[in-house]
Amino acid sequence: MKAVEDGNLEKDLYQALIIGKWENIESMIREHPNEVFKARLNENGDTMLLSAVNEANKGLVNRLVDKIAPDLLAETDDFGNTALHLAAKVGLVEDAKILVKKDPKLLNCENKDGLLPIHSVLKGDV
Numbered sequence: 001m002k003a004v005e006d007g008n009l010e011k012d013l014y015q016a017l018i019i020g021k022w023e024n025i026e027s028m029i030r031e032h033p034n035e036v037f038k039a040r041l042n043e044n045g046d047t048m049l050l051s052a053v054n055e056a057n058k059g060l061v062n063r064l065v066d067k068i069a070p071d072l073l074a075e076t077d078d079f080g081n082t083a084l085h086l087a088a089k090v091g092l093v094e095d096a097k098i099l100v101k102k103d104p105k106l107l108n109c110e111n112k113d114g115l116l117p118i119h120s121v122l123k124g125d126v
Helices: 009-019 022-031 033-038 048-054 058-067 070-074 083-090 093-102 104-108 117-122
Strands: none
Touching (some): 009 033, 009 048, 022 033, 022 058, 033 048, 048 058, 048 083, 058 093, 070 104, 083 093, 083 117, 093 104
């Protein structure tokens, strides 16, 4: 079975994320690795990793981080937020640790407002 059924990678990827079909996600990663991790899945420009953090899906975040190239961890949404910004904002400490362990440089990524991930914690956004 092909991972992308209707020719729309973003739609199929988002559906697999929502219903928790890891097998489908993994198949899409094998067939289209860069496209999967760069695909924009919603109106905020969230990637698969950003969506997994937004959904607080720790198991999926861990699996994705294992498969993603380190340079793709810094992919941002339309606001310049990395997955670490989002994890920090909502208090997902374990996800933040997983992300930083894979790429410590994420700690120094600024979003479009010039804020580092730690600023979300310090501002009390969590």
